Amino acid sequence: METPSTPAGTDRGSGARRRELLDVRTIYAEEAALALPRGQQVLARWPGAQVVEVPSVQRIPAVHGDEANVGRWVRTKTEVLALGVRKTLTARRNERSANWIAPSTANGCAMACSYCYVPRHKGYANPITVYANIDEVVGYLQRHVTRQGVKPAPDQCDPSAWVYDIGENSDASVDARVSDNVRDLVTAFAAMPTAKASFATKHVNRDLLGYDPRGRTRVRFSVMPEAVARVVDVRTDPVRERIAAVDDFVAAGYEVHLNLSPVIVGEGWLDGWAALLAELDDVLSPAAKAQAAAEVIFLTHNAGLHEVNLGWHPKGEDLLWRPDVQEAKRSGNGMENVRYRARWKAVWVQRLLDLVAERTPWLTVRYAF
Template sequence: MDLARADAPQSPNLRPARLWRPRRVLVTPAALEHAHGRAMVARAEALGLPVERLRANRLTGLGGGDPRRAYAEAKATLALVAAPPTKLRLQPIPPSADWRFDLAEGCPAHCQYCYLAGSLSGPPVTRVYANLDAILGALADYAGRGAVTSTTEARAGEGTTFEASCYTDPLGIEHLTGSLSAAIRHFGAWDAPVQLRFTTKFAAVAPLLGLDHGRRTRIRISVNAQGAARYEGGTDPLEARLAALGAVARAGYPVGLTIAPILPLPGWRDAYAGLIREAARTLDGVPDLDLTAELITHRFTPGSKTVLQGWYPGSDLPLDESARTRKLTKFGSVKYVLPKDLMAEMREALTGMLARDLPAARILYWT
């Protein structure tokens, strides 16, 4: 994956961020029917990226029958497409938010535990939606509805929440799309108890710092203990992510720590304690700090294990079913989670660390 350095950021606390440069940009005819699609093409061409205008709306020819080749080609490809009508009908996304909406599907990172593995069909191309006006316009019908924050006493202060990072990392592609900035401005101008939420493993927040966000966007930075860094290829390092967290918090955004996936690696107790202390130092002195924490343990399914081992055959990510507890999801499918006793031990440890070193953090959930 090709990476470039961003221009000098607006905050002196930020270093130039790493920006993804796809080797292919595919543009469907449907994408060109929308002003946002044409604007994204202009962005790509201004960056000197090779843009291919397709004759049809179907994406084909990505790697053939070789899984490794298909993965490599897909991960280096950005496709500008139009979201189908089903994307305008939102789905609940507990425990994170009331509703999920998608600016894109797919991610340029190479996380060896990728949660998208087994969830999205076909090669992992990053597909960006050109019909942004329709996507944002559909949100109003869902305001005041939902079962996570809209109607629960503990989180009612967040208003109706809309999660934008279920199937993508919107900041990792923002320099190519502008979609995230448009969504932040949309929520900032929306005079209602609503909140946009997204989480990211990238640090290129400089374009977001001056936006009129109205404190209606919560930016959560996905972080992990240093020992897990080897599983997060193509992302920004922890130090850069924490600097980005401090920058957006000082720009007045509500912020969050997404600690995920929590892994029982050797020395995990000291490693997670160090992570939380670093986050506390980053946020020290932020005025009007609005901080949440979401704690997500590692889990996998038989399908995701098969996909991940095909994508990353040399990985030592712990995927041994015998060391996990087998559970059924509400849909009847199988997943493997940390054993009950270890889960309880880690939960007590991490929540205790947050209470001690980062008491401003409001823990939303452990899962």
């Protein structure tokens, strides 16, 4: 069995990390996806994998509907892929991190952050689903950007460009291990003078340094205090490695921002953020600091995901599930979640913003919630 081929110039550490994240043995695939060039590319990267045709990758009984998969949470992420065709091409208004959420070219992740909102929709497993009709997605986005015209005024997303989040339901740095979808999107946005692609990531994929973004793709490295990340950021790259990669991505032509996310409140939480901000100030170059901005996002959790997590990673729930300081919240997507109690959260948000202003005055916070 083979893992994806390592492109010329990729460091050995990157290849080792690829093998650790993905050892695909089963690919559930829609017939239409198998007929497309991108579907064939995915199959060629794992020629030894068993291919199982399914009517739809949105709900695969053997994957999403089997309660026993909770105990195989990480193994499923490693060994299973789904390959489908994106049926609905719609850009959704956001106006927080981005102006628009682009149609997803992937869903799910090989990493296993225990607070991730994507599995809340899935059931008992959350492997990567990759959509093979990338040409349709790119064509739709090109037409959508053209219809917007020139951005009339600056906003919190960007001073001059329409920003499209291309990784709302996945981690694009990991998706780039599976297929060339991310490369195609970066290439497309490089030719769009009025728009930018954007995605958040917890994985340092140095293959992306060989792309040609021309300043039209924003990479948002998510960071949090290392002690907390070691518990809840399962299978991700260490925070220090994400920080160390910022300068390289800036030099490669990306705009690089930081997600201070999620902010998890507990004993000594503010001290942890003080240490992290000091590290950012010490490590990042003047060039990286000059173009940096941040999003501050406090934890939102979910009762259903809490129950799933108890089956595979209960230690993380000691930090995430805090009924003593949390309250019910209906999120913008209609889901019933829990968040920190509003009156306390307002105080905590301000304390962190004050700390950012003190320790990293060069870091503009685009929004905090």
